[in-house]
Amino acid sequence: MLLGQTIINGLMIGGVYALIAVGLTIIFGVMKIVNFAQGEFLMVGMYVTWLLYKAIGGSPYLLIPPVIVIMFIFGLLLYKIVVKPVVGKGDTAYILLTVGLSIFLQNVVQLIWGANYFSIETTIKTEAIQMGDVSIQLPRLIAFIGAIILVGGLHLFLKKTDIGKAMRATAENSQVASLLGINPSRSFAIAFAIGVVMAGMAGVLLTPMFYVYPRVGQLFGLTAFVVVVLGGLGNITGALFGGLIIGLVEAFTASYVALDLAPVGTFVVFLLVLLLKPEGIFGGGVRKT
Template structure:
């Protein structure tokens, strides 16, 4: 029993690392632009396909593909921000919501159009490798995914703490007017924040492809988890998103084992609604 519990904790945490990486981009975008990116999952899907095709066509290892995916998705994020988000930045919520909802509809169906509804994954030499110690099994690609996710999140947090751009973005998230008065170029920071958010989720897609299937609607699956994580962690706290991701990973592992794998989604949506209702600032959010 104890071994099972430890195994579940490991599985949950490994999964949670990726959830955290997906969610941290969503949190950053919401914290700075005050817009929920309903197309976030579709960028994850695109990240998975990008890595998949790099592997299929050019034999690029999925982890190596990060070097291409991250900068490309950052630029894509800048462009999307400029074309779609910027015009509605001060619009009523309805316009904001449906601008990204519409984008998600387009991206999902572009994928369906080009790549059909087939489930695709990458089979690498290490895809099925497992570390076995003391009755515990740790899937190697999951471990790598976890380590990479945590490394990227740490790098992002460092960037936001140490650099001028990072500090400016955080200042903006706290108090927009004051940040503007301090001479921060708000529009530029909006773009960069959005770009970083998209780069994070694109990277998450790339490290997910060795352990999960890519298909056009895969984003919807993960973005709902990301929404739960963001609400749980406090929608403006990046550290909250990290811890929230780990918690949801654990919840998924345990409810999948003790209840039913089918009900794990129901469990975290119930958590989601409860958090929204009783602690809308999340576990780590400021009020």
């Protein structure tokens, strides 16, 4: 039972990590930004979900369409006002900008709604599917499936649509892309907004599992980086598998080594991958720059 349950535990939390990592990946892939504020975008997504839930009610999962719209606008505005002025000013500028943004968002939210913990009423949060001795928690299963759908959808979007192709071209080489008549700034804006939307969707899917509060994004920030690097920076499907692998590593360390050493397990695997295969297990990401 322990083995089976450990695998399920790992896969389910891995789905959650993948969900958060996907947004980070698309922003990095196209813009080459390491976004330290992704956790806060997730937090904003959760607040939007919670506010809409209070206003409308119903199942939180039905709130996905309005959350997408709101987060897309939020992402575009954020890009226009904050990120655009820094484009091309180097990696460190991005890092500090997003660090500043994360501090700012966290505290503005606290300023408005206080440091209290909010949650939404839904019976789904304690439901589970029993398979023999092994149980699968329903909200986690939904998040897991959500992650797969998101990754699949995003993949198709990048492969099939014109905007997606333009974004891939920008990711490949923004100078060449602009010679081909592609506006890199537009690709950046859309990539950034999509990254924010992904965080918003993750927000919807996580709200049944976690409290909504200003620091909730901090729970996932570092793990998301690990997942993204593991999958190959900029590789969307890599992020999915990266998430699952980290989930499994964490679950196995927790079950078979020591519960409070789970983060050590994660980061040791991370370092090993960085050293042995810096382009990520699934490659395809940006190689040595």
